[in-house]
Each structure stands twice: as structure tokens, then as C-alpha cells.
Amino acid sequence: xxxxxxxxxxxxxVAVWRRNLLVWRKLAIPSMLGNLADPxxxxxxxxxxxxxLLPEIAGISYIAFLAAGTLCYSTMNSATFEALYSGFxxxxxxxxxxxxxNAPLELDDVLLGELVWAASKSVLSxxxxxxxxxxxxxxxxxxxxxxxxxxxxxxxxxxxxxxIVTAIAPGYDFFMYYFTLFITPMVLLSGVxxxxxxxxxxxxxxxxxxxxxxxxxxxxxxxxGHVPESVPYHLAVLAxxxxxxxxxxxxxxxRRLLK
Amino acid sequence: MAPLTVAGLRKRYGAIEVLAGVSxxxxxxxxxxxxxxxxxxxxTTLRCVLGLTPPAAGExxxxxxxxxxxxxxxRIRVGVVPQVxxxxxxxxxxxxxxxxxxxxxxxxxVIRSRIPPLLEFAGLAGRAATGIRELSGGMKRRxxxxxxxxxxxELLVLDEPTTGLDPQARHLIWDRLMALPxxxxxxxxxxxxxxxxxxxxxxxxxxxxxxxxxxxxxRELIAAHIEPQVVEVYGEGAREWAQAHASGxxxxxxxxxxxxxxxxxxxxxxxxxxxxxxGLRYLHRPADLEDVFLKLTGRELRE
Numbered sequence: 076x077x078x079x080x081x082x083x084x085x086x087x088x089v090a091v092w093r094r095n096l097l098v099w100r101k102l103a104i105p106s107m108l109g110n111l112a113d114p115x116x117x118x119x120x121x122x123x124x125x126x127x128l129l130p131e132i133a134g135i136s137y138i139a140f141l142a143a144g145t146l147c148y149s150t151m152n153s154a155t156f157e158a159l160y161s162g163f164x165x166x167x168x169x170x171x172x173x174x175x176x177n178a179p180l181e182l183d184d185v186l187l188g189e190l191v192w193a194a195s196k197s198v199l200s201x202x203x204x205x206x207x208x209x210x211x212x213x214x215x216x217x218x219x220x221x222x223x224x225x226x227x228x229x230x231x232x233x234x235x236x237x238x239i240v241t242a243i244a245p246g247y248d249f250f251m252y253y254f255t256l257f258i259t260p261m262v263l264l265s266g267v268x269x270x271x272x273x274x275x276x277x278x279x280x281x282x283x284x285x286x287x288x289x290x291x292x293x294x295x296x297x298x299x300g301h302v303p304e305s306v307p308y309h310l311a312v313l314a315x316x317x318x319x320x321x322x323x324x325x326x327x328x329x330r331r332l333l334k
Numbered sequence: 335m336a337p338l339t340v341a342g343l344r345k346r347y348g349a350i351e352v353l354a355g356v357s358x359x360x361x362x363x364x365x366x367x368x369x370x371x372x373x374x375x376x377x378t379t380l381r382c383v384l385g386l387t388p389p390a391a392g393e394x395x396x397x398x399x400x401x402x403x404x405x406x407x408x409r410i411r412v413g414v415v416p417q418v419x420x421x422x423x424x425x426x427x428x429x430x431x432x433x434x435x436x437x438x439x440x441x442x443x444v445i446r447s448r449i450p451p452l453l454e455f456a457g458l459a460g461r462a463a464t465g466i467r468e469l470s471g472g473m474k475r476r477x478x479x480x481x482x483x484x485x486x487x488e489l490l491v492l493d494e495p496t497t498g499l500d501p502q503a504r505h506l507i508w509d510r511l512m513a514l515p516x517x518x519x520x521x522x523x524x525x526x527x528x529x530x531x532x533x534x535x536x537x538x539x540x541x542x543x544x545x546x547x548x549x550x551x552x553r554e555l556i557a558a559h560i561e562p563q564v565v566e567v568y569g570e571g572a573r574e575w576a577q578a579h580a581s582g583x584x585x586x587x588x589x590x591x592x593x594x595x596x597x598x599x600x601x602x603x604x605x606x607x608x609x610x611x612x613g614l615r616y617l618h619r620p621a622d623l624e625d626v627f628l629k630l631t632g633r634e635l636r637e
Binding site for chain 2: 175
């Protein structure tokens with residue numbers, strides 16, 4: 076047997092990315108509705124509806140607080156759905172990856188193409204929230220533009236974690252476990268809808284170990300026009316998840332498809 | 335140099351040795367058939383050849399490159415028609431070719447110039463803008479063939495190219511495949527249709543239990559492994575008749591269910607005898623590759 080190799084992708088991943096872009100262009104309108112309209116509706120509904128009942132949080136309105144949470148949540152969801160459901164369709168149902176592997180693409184190229192694609196799609200989702208927040212006057216600072224590269228990084232991080240789940244999934248039903256056991260608890264621990272300080276200390280610590288809290292910790296001050304604290308630390312946690320998760324996803328996909 | 339050389343290929347899945355030392359070589363511009371019952375190791379051989387799974391032992395040279403070490407470089411010069419359709423269902427016919435050509439790193443201009451002649455070749459001219467969901471099974475197969483030719487490959491690999499097609503669609507695929515060696519394309523196909531192998535393949539390897547058990551052109555395999563004539567006898571009392579008379583009148587007798595296969599060099603005496611047997615029906619035909627295949631791999635079901 077050959078020894079396991081580290082990922083060795085090439086620039087050919089761009090062809091995979093372009094393939095997904097071409098499909099997206101054909102299905103853009105329903106895809107936009109799902110990815111963009113849904114979180115905007117939630118943000119407005121919760122922000123104004125629930126927000127009317129709440130006092131200010133840390134000196135800002137609830138909807139202004141919620142904007143950064145929604146930005147990160149929406150970015151994460153978009154990358155996750157792409158890596159899970161769409162990725163699984165291409166891997167298992169349509170056998171798109173198999174067709175690619177018969178061409179001069181390696182599985183590493185295919186996964187890198189999927190990862191960058193998932194992050195690219197999540198940028199659209201994040202940008203839409205950012206635009207809505209700007210239009211509503213919830214963010215005005217040029218600092219908010221720094222959230223664009225942040226969105227891309229968050230998309231890469233959750234895309235990579237999602238690809239691990241896809242690589243081990245027996246079917247679509249399996250993804251419910253991931254959402255129920257990982258995504259949903261993490262959202263509640265990460266300061267998306269309310270400050271994590273509301274939670275007991277031990278649970279706060281758990282939230283701090285997960286990537287979404289670090290995305291929120293960077294996005295919220297940026298949207299409010301402040302320079303975030305501990306920027307290198309938060310970026311390192313997000314990047315750390317990415318650089319661990321992607322090689323794991325590649326290894327698991329190799330074990331599944333190249334045996 | 336041969337477009338493909340395989341030597342001593344071994345591969346094991348758990349307790350089962352799927353490939354137990356497979357060796358063969360394909361001559362340039364020829365069509366080579368890999369035959370075998372289900373589970374004989376045909377698809378695993380193809381996967382090893384394409385570098386999609388590493389063999390436990392053995393050497394592969396594909397288009398001059400060692401595989402799996404330089405499988406990507408080798409695949410630049412190979413086209414593949416997979417067993418199960420994996421066309422992109424969201425794309426049109428032409429988009430499928432365009433996107434696939436990009437995987438090879440071909441310039442856009444080159445791909446676009448190749449699409450019309452390929453669609454012509456595949457009998458899909460005028461279908462460039464048609465969606466995949468509107469294509470029949472035969473058209474999808476032909477598109478998969480056109481897609482595999484987008485990089486103008488030296489070697490075309492087809493895994494059971496006509497399984498599931500009706501006779502009309504199958505004949506059209508055969509016709510297209512026969513045109514390829516004349517253009518200098520070497521073809522490697524797996525099949526379990528003996529007629530397909532006899533018509534298309536210049537050279538055949540029969541694979542069973544992970545080994546090549548026979549090798550050569552169809553006519554030579556028939557001459558080497560089997561008597562030239564076959565008389566099939568059926569009907570009520572065929573088995574009893576066989577027990578009483580068949581071995582005396584034939585070189586070799588096989589019984590499968592209610593059918594008796596008599597293999598022999600000269601059928602004159604046997605046919606005269608059968609004329610006098612009321613209730614027995616029979617068919618006299620020359621031996622073919624299927625007879626060789628069944629003799630070598632047995633008549634038991636492989637599931």
C-alpha cells in the first residue's frame with residue numbers, strides 16, 4: 076500500500092470552482108432566495124419584533140447587535156449547506172466528482188474547488204446581510220468593509236468542517252445530526268442572538284472553543300465601527316479550524332472514494 | 335511504446351484477492367477487450383490503471399507514465415466512459431463538453447472548436463443546446479463517449495459501454511467505437527457481452543478470480559479452447575437422451591438446466607441421429623466466444 080500523502084492540490088481546482096459557478100448561474104434566483112432572503116427576514120423579524128421588547132444591549136439597539144450575529148450565522152449556514160447537501164449530491168448522487176477524477180484532477184483538487192466554492196457562495200450571503208445592515212443604517216463605518224475578508228475566512232472554515240461531514244455521510248439524513256448536535260448548539264453559545272456572557276461560565280468556555288464565537292467577536296465591533304480586540308487570536312482560531320479540518324476532509328474522502 | 339502495460343497487478347479487499355497478478359499489454363491503435371463474469375476484477379483493474387486506487391503490487395505504465403505516481407499526467411492523454419452515467423444534469427450537451435474540457439486545462443478556444451465535430455461524431459449534431467434530462471439512454475452514452483474524446487486521447491477506456499442499451503442504440507455505439515482505432519485511438523473496454531467483444535476487439539483477455547485465464551483474438555480463443563461446432567438440444571427428454579446417447583456422438587457434452595450442449599468437430603452423425611428423435615428440438619451453430627467464456631469461467635451464477 077502507498078503511504079498517506081499530505082494534500083497536494085493544484086491550480087486545476089479553478090476548473091471545479093468554475094463548474095459550480097456555471098450551475099449556480101443557472102439556478103441563481105431560487106438559490107439567492109434561500110441563501111439571502113431567509114436570513115434577512117429573520118434579522119428584520121427578530122431585530123424589530125423581539126428588539127422592541129428589549130432594552131439596549133451594550134449601548135446599541137437589539138437589531139444593531141443582531142446584524143453582526145446574522146452576518147456570521149448566514150455566512151456559516153451558506154458554506155455549510157453547500158459543503159453538505161450540494162457537495163454530497165456531487166460526490167454521491169450525480170457522481171460529478173467521479174467524472175472529475177477520470178480527468179486529470181486529483182481528489183485534492185476537487186475538494187479544494189468545493190471548499191473555495193462554498194466560501195465564495197458564503198461571501199454572497201454575508202455581503203447581502205452587510206448591504207441590508209448598511210441600508211438600515213445599522214453600520215456606517217468603513218471598518219465594516221473588513222468584514223468581507225472575514226466572511227471569506229468564515230466560509231472556508233465552515234466549508235472545510237462541512238466537507239468532513241460530507242466525506243463520512245451515508246446519506247442526506249446524516250446531516251441532521253450535524254445541525255442538531257453541532258451547528259444549533261454552537262449558534263446559541265456564540266453570541267449570535269444574545270451576548271454569550273448571559274450563559275453560565277463553563278458553557279461560555281465551551282462556546283469560546285468553537286469557531287463561530289470568534290467570527291462574531293470580530294464582526295460585531297467591525298460593523299459598529301470599532302477595531303476588534305485580540306484580532307490575531309480570533310483569526311488564529313478560525314484559521315486553525317480550517318487548516319486542521321481540510322486535510323482531515325481530504326483524508327476521509329480519499330478513504331471513501333479511492334479505496 | 336504500448337499505450338498501456340500492466341504487469342503483476344495485485345489488489346486485496348479484506349479477505350478477497352480481487353486482483354491476483356493481472357498482466358497484459360495493449361498495442362497502439364487496437365481495441366482490447368477485458369472480459370469476465372461479475373466480480374472477476376475488471377472494474378478494479380480499470381481503477382488501478384487510471385490511478386484511482388493503488389494496487390498492492392505490480393506495475394502500470396499508462397501513455398508512458400508510471401501509475402499511480404504520475405497518474406494525473408497520464409490521464410491528460412486518456413479518455414474515460416464510465417459504467418454509470420455521470421454527465422452533469424444541470425448542463426446542456428455542449429456545456430458538458432466545455433466544462434469537461436476545462437478539467438484538462440485546455441484553452442477555451444480549443445474546446446469550443448472541438449465541440450461541433452465531436453457532436454457530429456456522436457450523432458448529436460443539432461443537440462448542442464439540449465438539456466441532459468431530455469436525452470435518451472443511448473444519447474447519454476454517446477455524449478459520454480464524445481466527452482471522453484474532448485482531450486483527443488491516445489487511449490480510450492470504456493467500462494461496459496453498452497450495458498442497459500437497446501439493440502439499436504448498442505449498434506450505433508459499436509459503429510462509433512469501430513471508427514476509433516482507424517483514427518489511431520487505442521481502445522480498452524470491459525464487457526460481458528461476448529458479441530460486443532467479438533465484433534469490436536482485436537485482442538481479448540478473459541479475467542476470472544483476478545487472473546487472466548485466456549488471451550488472444552476471438553477467433554484464436556475459439557480455435558484454441560473449444561470444438562468448432564455446437565449442437566444445442568432441448569425439449570422434453572433432452573436430459574435422458576443426453577445420458578443415453580450424447581457422449582457417444584459428441585466430443586464434449588455440457589448440460590445446463592433443460593438444455594444439452596454438444597461440442598464437436600463434425601456434426602453430421604449427431605444431426606442424422608437427432609432427426610429420428612421425436613420430441614427433441616435442436617440448434618446447430620458454429621462455436622462462439624460465449625462458449626469459450628462459459629467453458630473457462632463455468633456456468634454457475636456470479637452475484
